[in-house]
Amino acid sequence: MTESTSTPTSNSASAPRRVAIAGASGRMGHMLIEAVRNAPDLRLAGALDIAGSPALGADAGAFLGFDSGVSIVSDLRAGLKDAQVLIDFTRPEGTLAHLAVCRELGVQAVIGTTGFSDAQKAEIAEIAKDIAIMMAPNMSVGVNVTFKLLEMAAKAMATGYDIEIIEAHHRHKVDAPSGTALKMGEVIADALGRDLKDCAVYAREGITGERDPSTIGFSAIRGGDIVGDHTVLFAGTGERIEITHKSSSRVTYAQGSLRAVRFLAGQRAGLFDMYDVLGLR
Template identity: 50%
Template structure:
Protein backbone atom coordinates (compact mmCIF):
# COMPACT_ATOMS: atom_id res chain seq x y z
CA UNK A 1 0.00 0.00 0.00
CA UNK A 2 1.32 3.43 -0.96
CA UNK A 3 2.41 5.76 1.83
CA UNK A 4 0.22 8.86 1.99
CA UNK A 5 2.44 11.95 2.01
CA UNK A 6 1.35 15.51 2.82
CA UNK A 7 3.47 18.46 1.68
CA UNK A 8 3.43 21.88 3.34
CA UNK A 9 4.61 25.01 1.57
CA UNK A 10 3.13 23.53 -1.59
CA UNK A 11 3.09 26.82 -3.48
CA UNK A 12 6.87 27.26 -3.35
CA UNK A 13 9.61 25.92 -5.59
CA UNK A 14 10.49 23.15 -3.16
CA UNK A 15 6.85 22.19 -2.70
CA UNK A 16 6.48 21.60 -6.42
CA UNK A 17 9.73 19.62 -6.55
CA UNK A 18 8.50 17.44 -3.68
CA UNK A 19 5.24 16.79 -5.57
CA UNK A 20 7.25 15.67 -8.58
CA UNK A 21 9.41 13.37 -6.44
CA UNK A 22 6.30 11.80 -4.87
CA UNK A 23 4.83 11.27 -8.35
CA UNK A 24 8.02 9.48 -9.41
CA UNK A 25 7.82 7.02 -6.49
CA UNK A 26 5.85 3.82 -6.80
CA UNK A 27 5.69 3.57 -2.98
CA UNK A 28 4.14 6.98 -2.24
CA UNK A 29 1.14 9.06 -3.13
CA UNK A 30 0.38 12.73 -2.57
CA UNK A 31 -2.55 12.85 -0.16
CA UNK A 32 -2.49 16.53 0.88
CA UNK A 33 -1.08 19.77 -0.50
CA UNK A 34 -0.99 22.57 2.06
CA UNK A 35 -0.35 26.30 1.68
CA UNK A 36 -0.49 29.24 4.09
CA UNK A 37 -3.93 30.54 5.12
CA UNK A 38 -5.31 33.09 2.68
CA UNK A 39 -3.22 31.89 -0.25
CA UNK A 40 -4.81 32.31 -3.68
CA UNK A 41 -3.92 28.66 -4.36
CA UNK A 42 -6.48 27.29 -1.87
CA UNK A 43 -8.92 25.07 -3.78
CA UNK A 44 -6.72 24.81 -6.88
CA UNK A 45 -5.81 21.40 -8.28
CA UNK A 46 -2.50 20.32 -6.73
CA UNK A 47 -1.38 18.43 -9.83
CA UNK A 48 -1.89 21.44 -12.05
CA UNK A 49 -0.06 23.78 -9.67
CA UNK A 50 2.90 21.37 -9.57
CA UNK A 51 2.93 21.12 -13.38
CA UNK A 52 2.06 17.42 -13.30
CA UNK A 53 -1.44 17.54 -14.77
CA UNK A 54 -4.76 17.44 -12.94
CA UNK A 55 -4.98 14.88 -10.14
CA UNK A 56 -8.23 15.93 -8.46
CA UNK A 57 -6.55 16.85 -5.17
CA UNK A 58 -7.59 20.30 -3.94
CA UNK A 59 -5.00 22.43 -2.15
CA UNK A 60 -5.92 23.25 1.47
CA UNK A 61 -4.61 25.76 4.02
CA UNK A 62 -4.40 23.72 7.24
CA UNK A 63 -3.24 20.35 8.49
CA UNK A 64 -6.68 19.78 10.02
CA UNK A 65 -8.01 19.34 6.48
CA UNK A 66 -5.31 16.83 5.50
CA UNK A 67 -5.18 13.04 5.65
CA UNK A 68 -1.66 11.63 5.66
CA UNK A 69 0.75 9.02 7.00
CA UNK A 70 3.76 11.36 7.06
CA UNK A 71 4.31 15.09 6.57
CA UNK A 72 7.16 16.73 4.64
CA UNK A 73 7.85 20.31 5.72
CA UNK A 74 10.18 22.72 3.90
CA UNK A 75 8.71 26.03 5.07
CA UNK A 76 9.96 28.50 7.73
CA UNK A 77 11.00 27.97 11.37
CA UNK A 78 7.84 29.33 13.01
CA UNK A 79 5.51 27.39 10.70
CA UNK A 80 7.55 24.21 11.07
CA UNK A 81 7.33 24.38 14.86
CA UNK A 82 3.53 24.54 14.67
CA UNK A 83 3.39 21.70 12.16
CA UNK A 84 5.73 19.50 14.20
CA UNK A 85 3.60 20.04 17.30
CA UNK A 86 0.51 19.02 15.33
CA UNK A 87 2.20 15.85 14.10
CA UNK A 88 3.38 15.00 17.61
CA UNK A 89 -0.14 15.46 18.98
CA UNK A 90 -1.63 13.22 16.27
CA UNK A 91 1.07 10.54 16.10
CA UNK A 92 2.31 11.36 12.59
CA UNK A 93 5.98 11.18 11.53
CA UNK A 94 7.47 14.34 10.04
CA UNK A 95 10.36 15.06 7.67
CA UNK A 96 11.82 18.57 8.11
CA UNK A 97 14.02 20.35 5.59
CA UNK A 98 13.45 23.84 6.98
CA UNK A 99 16.62 25.71 7.96
CA UNK A 100 17.34 28.88 9.91
CA UNK A 101 16.21 27.73 13.39
CA UNK A 102 17.75 29.53 16.35
CA UNK A 103 18.88 27.48 19.36
CA UNK A 104 15.61 27.84 21.27
CA UNK A 105 13.49 26.96 18.25
CA UNK A 106 15.58 23.87 17.52
CA UNK A 107 15.38 22.70 21.13
CA UNK A 108 11.60 23.08 21.11
CA UNK A 109 11.39 21.29 17.75
CA UNK A 110 13.47 18.32 18.82
CA UNK A 111 11.33 17.91 21.93
CA UNK A 112 8.66 16.57 19.56
CA UNK A 113 10.98 13.69 18.63
CA UNK A 114 10.16 12.14 21.99
CA UNK A 115 6.63 11.57 20.71
CA UNK A 116 6.98 10.70 17.00
CA UNK A 117 9.69 9.80 14.47
CA UNK A 118 11.21 13.09 13.30
CA UNK A 119 13.81 13.36 10.53
CA UNK A 120 15.54 16.74 10.52
CA UNK A 121 18.32 17.47 8.04
CA UNK A 122 19.89 20.60 6.61
CA UNK A 123 20.20 18.82 3.27
CA UNK A 124 18.45 15.71 1.98
CA UNK A 125 20.57 15.00 -1.09
CA UNK A 126 22.47 11.72 -1.12
CA UNK A 127 25.65 13.45 -2.30
CA UNK A 128 25.77 16.02 0.49
CA UNK A 129 25.28 13.36 3.15
CA UNK A 130 28.08 11.33 1.60
CA UNK A 131 30.20 14.51 1.80
CA UNK A 132 29.56 14.67 5.55
CA UNK A 133 31.29 11.30 5.89
CA UNK A 134 34.15 12.42 3.63
CA UNK A 135 34.56 15.56 5.74
CA UNK A 136 34.90 13.47 8.89
CA UNK A 137 37.72 11.51 7.26
CA UNK A 138 39.45 14.63 5.92
CA UNK A 139 39.20 16.37 9.29
CA UNK A 140 40.75 13.39 11.09
CA UNK A 141 43.65 13.24 8.64
CA UNK A 142 44.21 16.92 7.81
CA UNK A 143 42.34 19.02 10.33
CA UNK A 144 45.07 19.86 12.82
CA UNK A 145 47.55 20.74 10.04
CA UNK A 146 45.24 22.71 7.75
CA UNK A 147 43.19 25.89 7.68
CA UNK A 148 39.54 25.07 7.03
CA UNK A 149 37.17 27.25 5.01
CA UNK A 150 33.58 26.62 3.88
CA UNK A 151 32.24 28.45 0.81
CA UNK A 152 28.59 28.20 -0.23
CA UNK A 153 26.48 29.75 -3.00
CA UNK A 154 22.70 29.87 -3.42
CA UNK A 155 20.04 31.68 -5.43
CA UNK A 156 19.08 35.28 -4.69
CA UNK A 157 15.86 34.28 -2.89
CA UNK A 158 17.48 32.31 -0.04
CA UNK A 159 16.82 34.15 3.21
CA UNK A 160 19.27 32.56 5.68
CA UNK A 161 23.07 32.64 5.64
CA UNK A 162 25.26 30.73 5.89
CA UNK A 163 23.16 27.88 4.56
CA UNK A 164 22.06 25.14 6.91
CA UNK A 165 24.18 22.71 4.91
CA UNK A 166 27.31 24.85 5.32
CA UNK A 167 26.73 25.03 9.06
CA UNK A 168 26.20 21.26 9.21
CA UNK A 169 29.50 20.77 7.38
CA UNK A 170 31.19 23.01 9.93
CA UNK A 171 29.56 21.10 12.78
CA UNK A 172 30.77 17.75 11.39
CA UNK A 173 34.33 19.07 11.14
CA UNK A 174 34.31 20.78 14.54
CA UNK A 175 32.92 17.71 16.28
CA UNK A 176 35.53 15.48 14.63
CA UNK A 177 38.31 17.82 15.80
CA UNK A 178 36.88 18.35 19.29
CA UNK A 179 36.16 22.03 18.71
CA UNK A 180 33.09 24.11 19.61
CA UNK A 181 31.79 25.61 16.36
CA UNK A 182 30.14 28.51 18.17
CA UNK A 183 33.58 29.55 19.43
CA UNK A 184 35.70 28.92 16.32
CA UNK A 185 33.38 29.94 13.46
CA UNK A 186 34.28 33.10 11.51
CA UNK A 187 31.48 34.45 9.32
CA UNK A 188 33.05 36.64 6.65
CA UNK A 189 36.08 38.90 6.94
CA UNK A 190 36.55 42.62 6.39
CA UNK A 191 39.22 45.19 7.19
CA UNK A 192 42.31 44.58 9.30
CA UNK A 193 41.48 41.12 10.61
CA UNK A 194 44.99 40.11 11.61
CA UNK A 195 46.58 36.74 10.93
CA UNK A 196 44.29 33.77 10.70
CA UNK A 197 44.02 31.61 13.82
CA UNK A 198 44.56 27.94 13.02
CA UNK A 199 41.60 26.59 15.01
CA UNK A 200 39.03 28.80 13.28
CA UNK A 201 36.60 27.53 10.64
CA UNK A 202 35.71 30.21 8.11
CA UNK A 203 32.42 30.62 6.25
CA UNK A 204 31.87 32.63 3.07
CA UNK A 205 28.45 33.19 1.50
CA UNK A 206 27.48 33.97 -2.11
CA UNK A 207 23.92 34.88 -3.15
CA UNK A 208 22.76 35.43 -6.71
CA UNK A 209 21.01 34.15 -9.79
CA UNK A 210 19.33 30.77 -9.72
CA UNK A 211 22.08 28.71 -8.05
CA UNK A 212 20.36 25.70 -6.48
CA UNK A 213 23.16 25.03 -4.01
CA UNK A 214 26.97 24.79 -4.18
CA UNK A 215 29.20 23.90 -1.22
CA UNK A 216 32.98 23.59 -1.06
CA UNK A 217 35.08 22.84 2.01
CA UNK A 218 38.78 23.61 1.66
CA UNK A 219 41.50 22.09 3.83
CA UNK A 220 44.46 24.38 3.16
CA UNK A 221 47.86 23.18 4.33
CA UNK A 222 51.34 24.43 3.45
CA UNK A 223 52.17 23.08 0.00
CA UNK A 224 48.82 21.45 -0.76
CA UNK A 225 45.08 21.70 -0.30
CA UNK A 226 42.14 19.32 -0.45
CA UNK A 227 38.70 20.49 -1.59
CA UNK A 228 35.47 18.57 -1.10
CA UNK A 229 32.69 19.99 -3.28
CA UNK A 230 29.04 19.27 -3.88
CA UNK A 231 26.96 21.05 -6.53
CA UNK A 232 23.21 20.61 -6.86
CA UNK A 233 21.72 21.30 -10.28
CA UNK A 234 18.09 20.54 -9.43
CA UNK A 235 15.87 20.72 -6.34
CA UNK A 236 14.81 17.19 -7.21
CA UNK A 237 18.02 15.99 -5.55
CA UNK A 238 16.68 17.27 -2.23
CA UNK A 239 13.08 16.31 -2.94
CA UNK A 240 13.87 12.69 -3.78
CA UNK A 241 15.89 12.42 -0.58
CA UNK A 242 13.05 13.84 1.48
CA UNK A 243 10.60 11.36 -0.01
CA UNK A 244 13.09 8.57 0.67
CA UNK A 245 13.25 9.75 4.30
CA UNK A 246 9.45 9.85 4.55
CA UNK A 247 9.21 6.27 3.32
CA UNK A 248 11.98 5.21 5.72
CA UNK A 249 10.17 6.76 8.70
CA UNK A 250 7.05 4.75 7.85
CA UNK A 251 8.84 1.50 7.04
CA UNK A 252 7.85 1.94 3.38
CA UNK A 253 4.28 1.37 4.49
CA UNK A 254 5.04 -2.26 5.30
CA UNK A 255 6.50 -2.47 8.80
CA UNK A 256 4.89 0.42 10.66
CA UNK A 257 6.54 3.65 11.75
CA UNK A 258 10.06 3.87 13.17
CA UNK A 259 10.37 4.35 16.89
CA UNK A 260 9.89 7.91 18.10
CA UNK A 261 13.16 9.78 17.96
CA UNK A 262 15.36 12.30 16.18
CA UNK A 263 16.84 11.01 12.92
CA UNK A 264 18.75 12.64 10.07
CA UNK A 265 19.47 11.75 6.46
CA UNK A 266 22.60 9.80 7.32
CA UNK A 267 20.39 7.49 9.41
CA UNK A 268 18.15 7.04 6.37
CA UNK A 269 21.11 6.22 4.11
CA UNK A 270 22.85 3.95 6.64
CA UNK A 271 25.96 6.15 6.65
CA UNK A 272 26.42 6.26 10.40
CA UNK A 273 28.78 3.86 12.09
Protein backbone atom coordinates in the same frame (compact mmCIF):
# COMPACT_ATOMS: atom_id res chain seq x y z
CA MET B 1 21.46 14.04 15.92
CA THR B 2 20.10 11.72 18.59
CA GLU B 3 18.86 8.37 17.41
CA SER B 4 15.66 6.84 18.68
CA THR B 5 15.62 3.68 20.72
CA SER B 6 12.04 3.00 19.70
CA THR B 7 10.84 -0.16 18.05
CA PRO B 8 9.67 -0.31 14.44
CA THR B 9 6.06 -0.18 13.49
CA SER B 10 4.43 -2.78 11.28
CA ASN B 11 3.58 -1.63 7.78
CA SER B 12 1.64 -3.07 4.94
CA ALA B 13 3.99 -3.80 2.06
CA SER B 14 1.26 -3.12 -0.48
CA ALA B 15 -0.36 0.10 0.78
CA PRO B 16 1.36 3.30 -0.43
CA ARG B 17 2.53 5.68 2.30
CA ARG B 18 0.26 8.72 2.47
CA VAL B 19 2.30 11.92 2.20
CA ALA B 20 1.39 15.56 2.81
CA ILE B 21 3.48 18.42 1.39
CA ALA B 22 3.94 21.80 3.10
CA GLY B 23 4.55 24.84 0.90
CA ALA B 24 2.72 23.02 -1.87
CA SER B 25 2.64 25.93 -4.33
CA GLY B 26 6.36 26.78 -4.05
CA ARG B 27 9.26 25.56 -6.16
CA MET B 28 10.25 22.82 -3.74
CA GLY B 29 6.62 21.94 -3.11
CA HIS B 30 6.07 21.39 -6.82
CA MET B 31 9.19 19.23 -7.03
CA LEU B 32 8.02 17.11 -4.10
CA ILE B 33 4.49 16.69 -5.45
CA GLU B 34 5.87 15.53 -8.79
CA ALA B 35 8.27 13.12 -7.07
CA VAL B 36 5.49 11.63 -4.94
CA ARG B 37 3.28 11.27 -8.01
CA ASN B 38 6.02 9.28 -9.76
CA ALA B 39 6.70 7.00 -6.77
CA PRO B 40 4.55 3.86 -6.88
CA ASP B 41 4.91 3.25 -3.14
CA LEU B 42 3.76 6.76 -2.13
CA ARG B 43 0.52 8.72 -2.50
CA LEU B 44 -0.22 12.42 -2.12
CA ALA B 45 -2.67 12.79 0.78
CA GLY B 46 -2.43 16.47 1.72
CA ALA B 47 -1.14 19.83 0.46
CA LEU B 48 -0.56 22.85 2.70
CA ASP B 49 0.11 26.51 2.03
CA ILE B 50 -0.07 29.75 3.99
CA ALA B 51 -3.32 31.62 4.53
CA GLY B 52 -3.83 34.12 1.74
CA SER B 53 -1.94 32.10 -0.86
CA PRO B 54 -3.58 32.40 -4.30
CA ALA B 55 -3.13 28.64 -4.67
CA LEU B 56 -5.60 27.80 -1.89
CA GLY B 57 -8.48 25.68 -3.15
CA ALA B 58 -6.65 24.62 -6.30
CA ASP B 59 -5.80 21.01 -7.01
CA ALA B 60 -2.22 20.27 -5.88
CA GLY B 61 -1.43 18.64 -9.23
CA ALA B 62 -2.78 21.44 -11.42
CA PHE B 63 0.69 22.74 -12.26
CA LEU B 64 1.43 19.35 -13.84
CA GLY B 65 -1.88 19.24 -15.67
CA PHE B 66 -3.38 16.37 -13.67
CA ASP B 67 -6.10 16.03 -11.06
CA SER B 68 -4.60 14.67 -7.83
CA GLY B 69 -7.86 14.87 -5.93
CA VAL B 70 -6.03 16.83 -3.21
CA SER B 71 -6.80 20.52 -2.73
CA ILE B 72 -4.27 22.97 -1.32
CA VAL B 73 -5.45 24.18 2.10
CA SER B 74 -4.19 26.37 4.94
CA ASP B 75 -6.09 24.49 7.65
CA LEU B 76 -3.40 22.24 9.14
CA ARG B 77 -5.71 19.61 10.57
CA ALA B 78 -7.63 19.36 7.30
CA GLY B 79 -4.41 19.05 5.32
CA LEU B 80 -2.87 16.44 7.61
CA LYS B 81 -5.86 14.32 8.61
CA ASP B 82 -5.31 11.68 5.89
CA ALA B 83 -1.49 11.72 5.95
CA GLN B 84 1.02 9.41 7.59
CA VAL B 85 3.99 11.70 7.04
CA LEU B 86 4.56 15.39 6.24
CA ILE B 87 7.44 16.72 4.13
CA ASP B 88 8.25 20.29 5.12
CA PHE B 89 10.70 22.69 3.42
CA THR B 90 9.22 25.97 4.66
CA ARG B 91 10.31 28.42 7.38
CA PRO B 92 11.16 27.68 11.04
CA GLU B 93 8.00 29.24 12.51
CA GLY B 94 5.76 27.47 10.00
CA THR B 95 7.50 24.13 10.50
CA LEU B 96 7.04 24.33 14.27
CA ALA B 97 3.33 25.08 13.85
CA HIS B 98 3.05 22.10 11.50
CA LEU B 99 4.90 19.83 13.94
CA ALA B 100 2.55 20.72 16.77
CA VAL B 101 -0.37 19.41 14.72
CA CYS B 102 1.64 16.41 13.50
CA ARG B 103 2.26 15.51 17.13
CA GLU B 104 -1.44 15.85 17.90
CA LEU B 105 -2.47 13.64 14.95
CA GLY B 106 0.40 11.15 15.12
CA VAL B 107 1.82 12.19 11.73
CA GLN B 108 5.53 11.69 11.11
CA ALA B 109 7.67 14.47 9.60
CA VAL B 110 10.55 14.91 7.19
CA ILE B 111 12.04 18.37 7.75
CA GLY B 112 14.29 20.14 5.23
CA THR B 113 13.68 23.60 6.68
CA THR B 114 16.82 25.49 7.77
CA GLY B 115 17.51 28.49 10.00
CA PHE B 116 16.28 27.04 13.32
CA SER B 117 17.54 28.60 16.56
CA ASP B 118 18.93 26.36 19.31
CA ALA B 119 15.67 26.82 21.24
CA GLN B 120 13.63 25.76 18.20
CA LYS B 121 15.84 22.70 17.69
CA ALA B 122 15.26 21.78 21.32
CA GLU B 123 11.51 22.10 20.76
CA ILE B 124 11.73 19.74 17.77
CA ALA B 125 13.69 17.24 19.86
CA GLU B 126 10.94 17.34 22.47
CA ILE B 127 8.24 16.72 19.85
CA ALA B 128 10.30 13.80 18.51
CA LYS B 129 9.70 11.97 21.78
CA ASP B 130 6.14 11.41 20.54
CA ILE B 131 6.51 11.11 16.73
CA ALA B 132 9.28 10.06 14.34
CA ILE B 133 11.05 13.03 12.74
CA MET B 134 13.83 13.02 10.17
CA MET B 135 15.51 16.44 10.07
CA ALA B 136 18.44 17.39 7.87
CA PRO B 137 19.67 20.71 6.45
CA ASN B 138 20.20 18.97 3.12
CA MET B 139 18.37 15.89 1.84
CA SER B 140 20.76 15.24 -1.04
CA VAL B 141 22.38 11.81 -0.93
CA GLY B 142 25.55 13.31 -2.41
CA VAL B 143 25.74 16.06 0.20
CA ASN B 144 25.41 13.58 3.04
CA VAL B 145 28.16 11.41 1.57
CA THR B 146 30.19 14.64 1.41
CA PHE B 147 29.60 15.15 5.14
CA LYS B 148 31.16 11.73 5.74
CA LEU B 149 34.16 12.60 3.54
CA LEU B 150 34.63 15.85 5.48
CA GLU B 151 34.66 13.97 8.76
CA MET B 152 37.43 11.70 7.44
CA ALA B 153 39.41 14.62 5.99
CA ALA B 154 39.18 16.70 9.17
CA LYS B 155 40.53 13.87 11.30
CA ALA B 156 43.43 13.29 8.90
CA MET B 157 44.26 17.00 8.61
CA ALA B 158 43.67 18.06 12.19
CA THR B 159 46.83 20.16 12.34
CA GLY B 160 48.63 22.29 9.76
CA TYR B 161 45.55 23.03 7.64
CA ASP B 162 43.29 26.08 7.66
CA ILE B 163 39.62 25.32 7.02
CA GLU B 164 37.27 27.55 5.03
CA ILE B 165 33.70 26.82 3.92
CA ILE B 166 32.39 28.65 0.85
CA GLU B 167 28.75 28.37 -0.23
CA ALA B 168 26.70 29.91 -3.04
CA HIS B 169 22.91 30.05 -3.47
CA HIS B 170 20.23 31.83 -5.48
CA ARG B 171 19.26 35.43 -4.77
CA HIS B 172 16.02 34.41 -3.02
CA LYS B 173 17.62 32.49 -0.13
CA VAL B 174 16.90 34.30 3.13
CA ASP B 175 19.41 32.75 5.56
CA ALA B 176 23.21 32.75 5.56
CA PRO B 177 25.34 30.77 5.91
CA SER B 178 23.22 27.98 4.48
CA GLY B 179 22.07 25.18 6.73
CA THR B 180 24.26 22.82 4.70
CA ALA B 181 27.36 24.99 5.24
CA LEU B 182 26.67 25.13 8.97
CA LYS B 183 26.23 21.36 9.07
CA MET B 184 29.57 20.98 7.28
CA GLY B 185 31.13 23.17 9.95
CA GLU B 186 29.53 21.12 12.72
CA VAL B 187 30.77 17.85 11.18
CA ILE B 188 34.32 19.20 10.92
CA ALA B 189 34.31 20.77 14.39
CA ASP B 190 33.01 17.55 15.96
CA ALA B 191 35.71 15.53 14.18
CA LEU B 192 38.33 17.93 15.60
CA GLY B 193 36.88 17.89 19.11
CA ARG B 194 35.80 21.53 18.92
CA ASP B 195 32.52 23.42 19.35
CA LEU B 196 31.55 25.31 16.20
CA LYS B 197 30.11 28.13 18.33
CA ASP B 198 33.59 28.80 19.66
CA CYS B 199 35.62 28.51 16.47
CA ALA B 200 33.39 29.77 13.62
CA VAL B 201 34.27 33.05 11.86
CA TYR B 202 31.42 34.41 9.74
CA ALA B 203 32.81 37.75 8.54
CA ARG B 204 36.15 39.44 7.91
CA GLU B 205 36.67 43.11 7.23
CA GLY B 206 39.44 45.62 7.80
CA ILE B 207 42.60 44.79 9.74
CA THR B 208 41.80 41.35 11.07
CA GLY B 209 45.29 40.21 12.05
CA GLU B 210 46.69 36.81 11.21
CA ARG B 211 44.33 33.92 10.85
CA ASP B 212 43.72 31.90 14.01
CA PRO B 213 44.53 28.30 12.95
CA SER B 214 41.82 26.90 15.24
CA THR B 215 39.00 28.74 13.43
CA ILE B 216 36.63 27.56 10.72
CA GLY B 217 35.76 30.33 8.27
CA PHE B 218 32.52 30.81 6.35
CA SER B 219 31.80 32.77 3.17
CA ALA B 220 28.34 33.13 1.58
CA ILE B 221 27.58 34.13 -2.02
CA ARG B 222 24.06 35.03 -3.18
CA GLY B 223 23.10 35.54 -6.80
CA GLY B 224 21.12 34.42 -9.82
CA ASP B 225 19.49 31.00 -9.76
CA ILE B 226 22.31 28.98 -8.15
CA VAL B 227 20.65 25.93 -6.62
CA GLY B 228 23.44 25.22 -4.14
CA ASP B 229 27.24 24.98 -4.28
CA HIS B 230 29.41 24.10 -1.27
CA THR B 231 33.20 23.85 -1.08
CA VAL B 232 35.33 23.09 1.96
CA LEU B 233 38.95 24.17 1.60
CA PHE B 234 41.70 22.57 3.67
CA ALA B 235 44.68 24.88 3.02
CA GLY B 236 48.07 23.65 4.17
CA THR B 237 51.65 24.58 3.40
CA GLY B 238 52.45 23.58 -0.17
CA GLU B 239 49.05 22.02 -0.89
CA ARG B 240 45.33 22.47 -0.51
CA ILE B 241 42.47 20.04 -0.67
CA GLU B 242 39.01 21.09 -1.84
CA ILE B 243 35.93 18.95 -1.31
CA THR B 244 33.03 20.28 -3.37
CA HIS B 245 29.40 19.41 -3.94
CA LYS B 246 27.30 21.21 -6.55
CA SER B 247 23.55 20.87 -7.02
CA SER B 248 22.15 21.55 -10.47
CA SER B 249 18.54 20.64 -9.62
CA ARG B 250 16.31 20.43 -6.56
CA VAL B 251 15.26 16.98 -7.68
CA THR B 252 18.07 15.48 -5.56
CA TYR B 253 16.50 17.05 -2.44
CA ALA B 254 13.12 15.59 -3.39
CA GLN B 255 14.49 12.09 -3.95
CA GLY B 256 16.38 12.20 -0.65
CA SER B 257 13.15 13.26 1.07
CA LEU B 258 11.33 10.25 -0.34
CA ARG B 259 14.05 7.96 0.98
CA ALA B 260 13.49 9.56 4.39
CA VAL B 261 9.73 8.98 4.14
CA ARG B 262 10.38 5.29 3.50
CA PHE B 263 12.87 5.09 6.38
CA LEU B 264 10.39 6.56 8.86
CA ALA B 265 7.88 3.83 8.04
CA GLY B 266 9.85 1.61 10.44
CA GLN B 267 10.01 4.08 13.34
CA ARG B 268 7.57 4.93 16.13
CA ALA B 269 9.32 8.02 17.50
CA GLY B 270 12.71 9.68 17.65
CA LEU B 271 14.85 12.29 15.93
CA PHE B 272 16.83 11.05 12.95
CA ASP B 273 19.02 12.52 10.21
CA MET B 274 20.18 11.49 6.75
CA TYR B 275 23.08 9.49 8.19
CA ASP B 276 20.41 7.20 9.68
CA VAL B 277 18.49 7.08 6.40
CA LEU B 278 21.61 6.22 4.35
CA GLY B 279 23.29 3.94 6.91
CA LEU B 280 26.33 6.23 7.20
CA ARG B 281 26.51 6.40 10.98
